[in-house]
Amino acid sequence: MKKDFIIPYxxxxxxxxxxxESPIHFLDRWKTPKDYFYLRNHFAYPQIIPQPFYLTIQGNVKKPVKITMNDLHHLPSKTIMLPLECAGNNRAKFKPKVYGExxxxxxVSQAKWKxxxxxxxxxxxxxxxxxxxxxxxxxDFGERKDLEETFYYGRSLPIEKALHENTIVAYEYNGKPIxxxxxxxxxxxxxxxxxxxxVKWLQNIFIIKHEFNGPFQTKDYVYYPYKDSDKDKRPVTTINVNSxxxxxxxxxxxxxxxxxxxxIAWCGTGxxxxxxxxxxYGISWRKASLKWKESEKYAWVKWQFEWQAVKGEHTILVRAHDTEGHVQPxxxxxxxxxxGYNAVQKANIKVE
Incomplete structure (x- = not known):
């Protein structure tokens, strides 16, 4: 069978x-094709109503608005390449083990969004x-068994982050409709x-004067440092430096x-x-060579290191540093x- 016809799943x-989960080990492209982009859902896929599609903005605003797809296409646009990483990425590596997917x-996958x-x-x-x-x-919506209620998936951003120049409402993925x-x-x-x-399948935006307390904001996507206590809990927000x-x-x-x-390596600051x-095992470290995607400040970095492999069993560790001083622990x-798992990654290798 020709190599071109051998594909990952x-x-x-x-x-x-x-x-x-994406077959991340077999992807060498800057942009992840849709068939290989990881899928994360809390509920069943929503039924999409027939066109025209529209998005509403209401709440603490001067004038509630309804925005159609046609409206979006006639407004100033921005195209950004960036990785999207599930907050639970690498969860299987925690010790002691934790519940969840x-x-x-x-x-984690990367695309160009417009x-x-x-x-x-x-x-x-x-x-x-x-x-x-x-x-x-x-x-998307469904029942949360822990709360015995039905919820739509909803999240909030501080108004400063919502107004950031690169926070966008996207309608294209890698040059095609999402x-x-x-x-x-x-x-x-x-x-x-x-x-x-x-947030996927975005349909409503509400501007509020208080902190949002939906379950995907205050129950899930929260760091709880202790097994049996909520002491010192804090929200999950910025991506940790990772590789x-x-x-x-x-x-x-x-x-x-x-x-x-x-x-590859990526980060949420700098x-x-x-x-x-x-x-x-981390006693000494050697620098890998890096390749950045030109003009894409958020895109992940590709790295490589040429190794003269000698016979035996080896453990390879990798860690990334960002420009804000963060390093993988x-x-x-x-x-x-x-x-938020981001400990140094490792691979155990046998050389024959």
Missing amino acids: LKTLSLDPENQ QWEEGA GVPLRELLNRAGLLDGSKEAVFVGM PYKHGFPFRLIVPQWYAMAS TIQQPMNNSIIEEGPQMIKG TIKEVEISFD LRPFWNRKGY
Whole structure:
């Protein structure tokens, strides 16, 4: 069989709702094709009503507005390439184990999104004094068994983040309409925050003068540092600096001689400054070479390191640094819901 016809597949974690992991170790493109973009859902896919589609903005505004797809296409647009990472990415690696979808390294993907800056839309509605948060509600809904109630998926942003120049309401994914499973027709895209903030199937925006207390804001997507206490809890927001070893994969057997170790790195503050490799469990580190995507400040960085592999068993560690001084720690910040894992990544390799 020709190599061109050998393709990877998503890894299934659950089907109801559908949660599928990207084959991240086999993707070498800057833009993740839709068939390989990871899928994260809390509920069943929503039924999309026939066109025309529209988005409403109401609440603490001068004039509630209804925005159609045609309106969006006639407003100033912005195109941004960035990774979306599930806050639970790498959850399977926490020790002690935590409950939830047992994501490994494939709950992160990258695409080029085109849309209208959210602040352009909010200016149309006119924010009134006292506006504190913007609440975004998708079309997907279902029952939360822990609360015995039905909820739409909804999240909020501080008004400052909502007004950020690169927070957009997207209508295109990699140059085409957003795929149904990834939020068609409108999806909020929030750079540098974990993907729970980038609400899919966006239908309503509410401007409020207080803190939003929906369950996906105050119950889920919260760091709880202690197993049996809510002490010191804090919200999940900015992506932690992180990296992945794409090749060679963990527990691989490879040949002696020159081998290329490669992967990707990304962050939520600043940009990636440095990626380092260790072969002695972190005693010493060697710099990898980096490749940035030109003019894309949020895009992940590709890294590689040429290694003269010698026979035996080896453990490869990788860690990334960002320009704000953050570096991947040797041990993750344990929290009982398993968010934000970003400890140094490793691959155990046997060379024959």
